[in-house]
Amino acid sequence: MLVPALFGNLYWxxxxxxxxxxxxxxxxxxxxxxxxxxxxxxxxxVFGAAGxxxxxxxxxxxxxxxxxFLLGLxxxxxxxxxxxxxxxxxxxxxxxFVTLSVAMVFPELLVAFSDYTNGVNGIKLQLPALHRxxxxxxxxxxxxxILLACGALAGHGYLRETRLxxxxxxAAASPEAALSLGFSPGGARSAAFFIAALGTGLAGLLYVPVxxxxxxxxxxxxxxxxxxxxxxxxxxxxxxxxxxxxxxxYLVPNVLMVDLVNYRLIGYGLVALGIMLAFPDGLVGTVExxxxxxxxxxxxxxxxxxxxxxxxxxxxxxxxxxGAAIVEVRAARKRYGQVVALDGVxxxxxxxxxxxxVGPNGSGKxxxxxxxxxxxxxxxxxxxxxxxGIARMRPDRIARLGVGRTFQTPRVFDELTIAENVxxxxxxxxxxxxxxxxxxxxxxxxxxxxxxxxxxxxxxxIRTGSDVLLLDEPAAGLSAEERREFARLLRHLRDALGKxxxxxxxxxxxxxxxxxxxxxxDTGTTIAEGAPAEIVGxxxxxxxxxxxxxx
Amino acid sequence: MDELIIILVRGIGLxxxxxxxxxxxxxxxxxxxxxxxxxxxxxxxxxxxxxFTLTQEPGVASWLxxxxxxxxxxxxxxxxxxxxxxxxxxxSVEQHxxxxxxxxxSVIIGAxxxxxxxxxxxxxxxxxxxxxxxxxxxxxxxxxxxxxxxAWCAALHWFHTRTTTGLAMSAIAQDLEAARAVGIxxxxxxxxxxxxxxxxVGSAGFVAAPVMSISADSGIIYVVNGFIAAVIGGLxxxxxxxxxxxxxxxxxxxxxxEFGGQFQNAVxxxxxxxxxxxxxxxxxxxxxxxxx
Numbered sequence: 001m002l003v004p005a006l007f008g009n010l011y012w013x014x015x016x017x018x019x020x021x022x023x024x025x026x027x028x029x030x031x032x033x034x035x036x037x038x039x040x041x042x043x044x045x046v047f048g049a050a051g052x053x054x055x056x057x058x059x060x061x062x063x064x065x066x067x068x069f070l071l072g073l074x075x076x077x078x079x080x081x082x083x084x085x086x087x088x089x090x091x092x093x094x095x096x097f098v099t100l101s102v103a104m105v106f107p108e109l110l111v112a113f114s115d116y117t118n119g120v121n122g123i124k125l126q127l128p129a130l131h132r133x134x135x136x137x138x139x140x141x142x143x144x145x146i147l148l149a150c151g152a153l154a155g156h157g158y159l160r161e162t163r164l165x166x167x168x169x170x171a172a173a174s175p176e177a178a179l180s181l182g183f184s185p186g187g188a189r190s191a192a193f194f195i196a197a198l199g200t201g202l203a204g205l206l207y208v209p210v211x212x213x214x215x216x217x218x219x220x221x222x223x224x225x226x227x228x229x230x231x232x233x234x235x236x237x238x239x240x241x242x243x244x245x246x247x248x249x250y251l252v253p254n255v256l257m258v259d260l261v262n263y264r265l266i267g268y269g270l271v272a273l274g275i276m277l278a279f280p281d282g283l284v285g286t287v288e289x290x291x292x293x294x295x296x297x298x299x300x301x302x303x304x305x306x307x308x309x310x311x312x313x314x315x316x317x318x319x320x321x322x323g324a325a326i327v328e329v330r331a332a333r334k335r336y337g338q339v340v341a342l343d344g345v346x347x348x349x350x351x352x353x354x355x356x357x358v359g360p361n362g363s364g365k366x367x368x369x370x371x372x373x374x375x376x377x378x379x380x381x382x383x384x385x386x387x388x389g390i391a392r393m394r395p396d397r398i399a400r401l402g403v404g405r406t407f408q409t410p411r412v413f414d415e416l417t418i419a420e421n422v423x424x425x426x427x428x429x430x431x432x433x434x435x436x437x438x439x440x441x442x443x444x445x446x447x448x449x450x451x452x453x454x455x456x457x458x459x460x461x462i463r464t465g466s467d468v469l470l471l472d473e474p475a476a477g478l479s480a481e482e483r484r485e486f487a488r489l490l491r492h493l494r495d496a497l498g499k500x501x502x503x504x505x506x507x508x509x510x511x512x513x514x515x516x517x518x519x520x521x522d523t524g525t526t527i528a529e530g531a532p533a534e535i536v537g538x539x540x541x542x543x544x545x546x547x548x549x550x551x
Numbered sequence: 552m553d554e555l556i557i558i559l560v561r562g563i564g565l566x567x568x569x570x571x572x573x574x575x576x577x578x579x580x581x582x583x584x585x586x587x588x589x590x591x592x593x594x595x596x597x598x599x600x601x602x603f604t605l606t607q608e609p610g611v612a613s614w615l616x617x618x619x620x621x622x623x624x625x626x627x628x629x630x631x632x633x634x635x636x637x638x639x640x641x642x643s644v645e646q647h648x649x650x651x652x653x654x655x656x657s658v659i660i661g662a663x664x665x666x667x668x669x670x671x672x673x674x675x676x677x678x679x680x681x682x683x684x685x686x687x688x689x690x691x692x693x694x695x696x697x698x699x700x701x702a703w704c705a706a707l708h709w710f711h712t713r714t715t716t717g718l719a720m721s722a723i724a725q726d727l728e729a730a731r732a733v734g735i736x737x738x739x740x741x742x743x744x745x746x747x748x749x750x751x752v753g754s755a756g757f758v759a760a761p762v763m764s765i766s767a768d769s770g771i772i773y774v775v776n777g778f779i780a781a782v783i784g785g786l787x788x789x790x791x792x793x794x795x796x797x798x799x800x801x802x803x804x805x806x807x808x809e810f811g812g813q814f815q816n817a818v819x820x821x822x823x824x825x826x827x828x829x830x831x832x833x834x835x836x837x838x839x840x841x842x843x
Contacts, residue, residue: 039650086827093586094782094827096650101775101820112813221771225658232651263666269659273635276651280639 013142017210019250020145024203026230026242027152028196033228034237035156035165036192037172039092040083042099043227045106046197048219050076050204055123055214056116065127072208073201080197084190103224110216122215130209141209148206152199157239159195163427168192169415170424177411180373181464182399182428222265226250229272235282237415244284301418301439303452308459308489326351326468326500327372332381334367334524341367343524344381349517354494354501356515356532358508360544363521365504366408369470372502373405374398385468399428404466408473410457414446421445422460429465451477462493468500469493475507483507487514508545512536520544556685558804564693566800567700568594568763571755572777573784573792574703575748579633581724581787582744585649589632589657590752591774596628596660597621597756598765599668601675605760609678621757622750629749632656633742657770665767672769675760695758700796703751704789710747720744724787772816776803779823785833794834798822 025047032038053075057068079102086098110117117123130141159165171178171185178185208214230249234241249271253264279286327349334342342364349355357365370376371383374395383391390398399405404425413421418440423433445456458474475486487510493499505511511518512532520528520541527544528535535541572590579587587593600621605614635656639648679691710717720740722730731737756763764772780799784791799819806818826833 039647041654082824086824090827090831092647093650094831097775097778097782098820098823098827100771101779101816101823104771104775105816105820108813108816112811112817221768222658225654229651229655263662265662265665266659269655269657269662273652273655273659276639276648276655277635280648 013139014210015251017141017145017206019246020149021203021206021210022227022230022246022250023149023243024145024152025200025227026234026246027149027156028199029227030231030234030237030239030242031156031159032192032196033231035160035172036168036189037092038087038189038192039096039228040099040193040196041096041221041224041228042079042083042102042106043196043200044219044221044224045099045103046076046079046083046200047204047207047223047227048106048110049079050201051207052110052117052123052214052219054205054208055125059123059125060116060118069205072205073198076197076201076204077194080194080201083197084193087189087193088184088186099224100221103221107216107220110219117216120216122213124213125208126212127209141206145206145210148199148202152203153239153243155199164188164191166416166420166424166427170413173413173415174411176375176395176407177413179375179395180399180405180407180411181424182396184394184396222268226268229268231282232272233275233282235285235288238282238284238288241282241284245282248283301437301443301448303418303440303445303448303456303459308455308462324351325349326386327355327502328382328384329368329371330382332368332371332383333379334364334371334376335379340524341376342371342378342381345521345524345526347519347526347529349500349502351500352494352498353516354490354503354514356511356518357502357504357521358506358511358518358545359521359527362523364524365521366472367524368521369405369472369502369504372398372470373403399464399466401468402466403468403470404428404461404464405470406454406457406461406472406474410450410453412445412448412453412456414444416444417441418443418445418448418456421456422463425460425463429463431463431465433463449477451482454478458489462499467498468502470502470504472504473506474503475505475510483510486510490514553687554808557687558808559801560684560687560689561693562801562804563797564689564696564762564800565804566780566797567693567696567793568755568759568773568796569776569780569799570700570792570796571696571703571751571759572773573781573796574700574707574789575751575755576777576781577787577789577792578707578744578748578751579741582720583637583723583741585636585653585741586778587629587632587636587745587748588650588653588774589660589770590748590777591772592657592660592664592770593625593629593632593749594752594756594773594777595664595763595765595770597625597753598675598760598763599664599673599756600624600753601757601760602673602765605675605678607676609676611678614678618754618757622754625749625753625756626746627749629752630742630746632749633745636745637738637741657774661767661770664770668767670767672764672766675763675765677761690762692759692762696755696762699755699758700793703754704793707747707789716740716743775816775823776819779819779826782823782831782833783826785835788833788835791833791835 025043029040029043032040050072054068054072057063057071058065083099087095111119131139133139167183167188171188175185178188226249230245231242233248234245249268253267275282281289325348329345329347332342332345345364345368357368359365367376371378374390374393378391382389385401385403388401419433419436426433445453454474454476458471461469475483478486490501491514494501503511503515515532517530518532518535519526520535522544528538528541572594575590576586579585604617636649636652677692681688681690711721719735722735723737723740727737776799780795781792783795783798799822802818802822803815806814
């Protein structure tokens with residue numbers, strides 16, 4: 001990348017500058033798509049908005065250059081906000097269309113406001129100072145563009161190690177998991193658009209000295225599509241993918257078919273289509289996967305109960321006195337269409353106790369868990385945790401009260417390493433996951449058997465430091481031996497760490513062994529409530545679970 | 552007053568074209584969750600079909616023969632595109648490959664039109680004379696588009712409630728896994744859905760050709776406005792698409808009269824952002840039940 005600049009050949013140094021700017025934009029596009037899961041077909045407009053604003057401010061408005069550059073960056077950020085705003089509410093292809101229409105409208109507006117933009121005649125603005133060589137043919141501009149491209153790459157790599165970076169990936173993979181970990185997935189998406197706009201805007205600023213001329217046709221929707229496709233060609237989510245993608249999509253047609261400008265678009269389309277059909281992981285991604293398969297011994301890492309016990313940590317303070325009600329549900333009613341999921345259920349869970357919720361399928365157990373964590377809203381009744389009414393509270397706010405939950409289908413993320421899957425829980429408590437199997441740092445959970453994925457999610461929710469844990473069938477798939485171990489883990493959490501646990505579980509032996517109190521639900525009503533020994537003889541409970549209780 | 556009538560009448564006509572794109576979106580989206588970005592350029596291809604087949608003085612009889620021909624031709628083209636789009640979804644974990652494959656197809660069509668026809672918009676003659684409506688002369692294709700949109704809406708309603716294939720398609724829309732479990736051949740039906748969407752945009756492009764912009768870069772305008780119409784109506788609802796299309800069409804005509812043609816798409820964009828911020832499920836859409 002660096003070499004051509006030294007040649008001093010004008011065409012090559014121009015291409016070199018431009019390719020570096022495009023790499024920077026593509027890197028941010030990659031971050032947006034792969035980490036935040038957001039489709040943007042409008043990064044070309046953000047890029048153009050920065051450049052054009054500099055041009056307008058410096059020439060037609062006559063501001064000083066530094067101010068013009070500041071205004072340019074502000075314009076890019078403003079456009080980023082325009083993308084980020086709908087991202088708070090919706091995601092995926094909706095934003096694809098929003099950004100696509102921005103990319104479409106942007107050059108139209110440049111023409112429409114020709115009084116301010118010079119319309120199709122464009123704006124000429126050259127900054128010769130940046131082209132003056134410092135040493136050996138290296139100009140300040142070439143340093144700046146390299147710095148930007150490398151900075152974008154390094155920044156993307158760094159972002160992945162931060163809490164925000166992890167949260168973006170969680171929000172992209174599962175908005176519910178994001179909410180259950182106490183943050184708004186929309187916020188993470190918006191942050192991604194904002195960061196992308198910042199970097200893309202900086203590239204747009206440098207476009208002005210690189211090209212020296214701004215015209216609406218340079219910022220047509222094709223530019224945005226070019227950025228998007230270069231990420232796909234290189235490999236969605238691979239750090240180095242955008243570099244290869246930009247090289248292939250920009251350099252190859254430019255060098256080989258300089259005269260056939262019209263054919264370039266067909267080239268973009270065919271290459272992107274071909275890559276998607278032949279190498280869905282992109283070029284870099286395909287090579288990386290092949291390497292990974294060769295070096296990886298599958299089934300290496302394990303998430304066993306021992307490690308969960310170890311990582312759960314010892315008591316750092318005496319658990320608060322048990323007993324006082326921490327979760328209270330009063331006459332809860334919830335219906336889905338014609339189905340009454342909860343029909344006047346009440347529930348009191350004492351602090352530092354394990355409360356079992358059992359009942360046949362469709363009895364309302366998971367609905368009740370969803371009510372407690374804010375994923376379902378009651379039609380009538382009251383629900384409070386730690387004395388705070390949560391009936392109208394958003395799930396992320398409830399999570400921040402210190403309520404953690406697991407899901408029936410575990411929300412375990414194959415895009416993250418096993419250690420990172422735990423770290424996103426520890427992020428809530430602001431702690432670091434240091435004390436884990438080193439294999440967890442390199443391996444992803446995609447090879448883990450289902451039961452271990454559940455345990456991984458349990459471990460994560462423990463590490464959030466929440467004092468109320470809502471566990472949805474955490475022991476499903478564990479062997480008899482593991483279930484006994486798991487019961488020990490739950491007691492440890494209660495006795496040593498003072499956690500309050502609401503346990504939805506089909507394994508009645510396990511529930512009867514660990515729970516302090518049990519609520520038996522059937523078709524949305526409570527049919528029995530009490531200590532295990534009290535309700536084991538209840539005729540209605542026995543009728544419900546005939547043959548299953550051997551206590 | 553005259554201006555207002557023109558805006559309303561032509562806006563509803565233009566809106567019917569958007570509604571047709573929106574309805575074609577719905578058909579594919581309901582059966583597969585895919586939104587075909589190429590739908591706008593396919594509409595333009597429908598217009599191109601009109602450009603090549605309708606002579607200087609087109610006759611009503613040949614027009615009546617060509618209309619189903621356009622529908623069939625693009626049904627086949629879209630079925631082919633659907634097959635390609637669905638290919639990577641068979642095995643891959645990357646379930647969003649359609650965003651890329653459909654956009655790539657759209658870009659390729661646009662580029663081919665550019666190379667073959669140049670950057671200028673093409674004109675197509677209508678065999679039907681313009682007529683007077685509320686005191687303004689209205690080109691017949693506007694009325695044609697409205698009739699066609701209503702006809703497709705009715706036909707789809709009949710198809711989805713009265714035929715086995717249509718019912719099976721509705722079943723996919725309701726619950727893909729359950730549909731698969733009872734032995735519905737999901738992949739084949741999804742390709743049919745692509746075919747039907749092709750018949751819709753093919754016929755729409757042909758009917759509206761005289762009042763459409765047929766050029767390399769107008770596909771994107773139709774796809775975006777069609778999407779906006781679909782979102783306003785609530786993605787998946789065809790009746791909603793009719794209303795959404797009319798709203799977008801009238802707003803877009805109004806913007807053209809009030810501020811100039813360059814602002815049409817800016818106004819559509821503002822509507823899109825507004826709807827997504829205030830009511831993302833659309834006017835007639837229901838919020839899908841959250842599954843945890």
